[in-house]
Amino acid sequence: MTFVQVIDCKTSRLDDMNQLMDTWLERTNGKRTATHSVIGRDRSDASHVVEIVEFPSYEEAMRNSELAETDELFQEIVALCEEPPSFTDLDVVREDQLNTANARRYFEEGVNNRSYDTLRELCTPDYREHDPANPADPVDLENSIAAAAEMLEALQPVITVESELAEGDLVTLRWTSTATHNREYLGVEPTGRELTVSGHTTFRFREDKIAESWWNWDYFGLLVQLGIIEQ
Numbered sequence: 150m151t152f153v154q155v156i157d158c159k160t161s162r163l164d165d166m167n168q169l170m171d172t173w174l175e176r177t178n179g180k181r182t183a184t185h186s187v188i189g190r191d192r193s194d195a196s197h198v199v200e201i202v203e204f205p206s207y208e209e210a211m212r213n214s215e216l217a218e219t220d221e222l223f224q225e226i227v228a229l230c231e232e233p234p235s236f237t238d239l240d241v242v243r244e245d246q247l248n249t250a251n252a253r254r255y256f257e258e259g260v261n262n263r264s265y266d267t268l269r270e271l272c273t274p275d276y277r278e279h280d281p282a283n284p285a286d287p288v289d290l291e292n293s294i295a296a297a298a299e300m301l302e303a304l305q306p307v308i309t310v311e312s313e314l315a316e317g318d319l320v321t322l323r324w325t326s327t328a329t330h331n332r333e334y335l336g337v338e339p340t341g342r343e344l345t346v347s348g349h350t351t352f353r354f355r356e357d358k359i360a361e362s363w364w365n366w367d368y369f370g371l372l373v374q375l376g377i378i379e380q
Contacts, residue, residue, distance in 0.1 A: 182209040
């Protein structure tokens with residue numbers, strides 16, 4: 150179970166605290182068990198600083214606290230604080246990655262079900278798409294849907310998301326697509342061939358909608374499987 154520790158403190162020496170964190174990160178490289186750390190400052194009270202540290206589990210957090218470097222960091226942070234810091238230990242009982250859910254929906258509903266209205270719903274009106282396989286770069290929402298529809302209707306691919314990574318307003322999905330060449334595509338009459346391609350897509354979100362995307366996929370491999378070019 151994911152474990153989160155929240156550290157509250159009062160300090161006017163945030164720059165010094167950041168330097169301490171940089172030193173700790175360098176000295177614990179390869180040893181620490183913390184996976185994510187965020188430091189925030191209260192907008193209504195500049196001396197109120199909160200650090201949120203995430204661990205894979207409570208046990209991993211305890212391993213991290215036993216590091217000599219962690220104990221030294223704690224003592225130095227206490228010295229920077231105007232009063233003893235407080236700690237809140239949390240077992241994470243629910244974690245929702247809303248952008249990741251919408252990124253998966255783009256593939257699982259928009260692409261796999263050929264639901265073009267879903268693609269419009271998920272994207273901003275000023276959406277821009279970058280794809281080396283498309284000679285026009287970037288393309289807007291309607292042109293991207295038109296290009297996608299040509300491929301989707303001809304090949305009817307099913308995309309399986311293999312892994313995902315989210316950071317800030319970006320979500321990257323690694324995927325595999327299986328398809329069948331049932332209709333004319335790129336000037337090639339239907340061959341009935343089973344096609345497999347893989348790639349990854351990075352989506353940039355703005356207010357829960359996809360504002361921009363970058364596609365990197367095996368377009369060359371698709372052309373080879375269609376018999377358009379020889380390998």
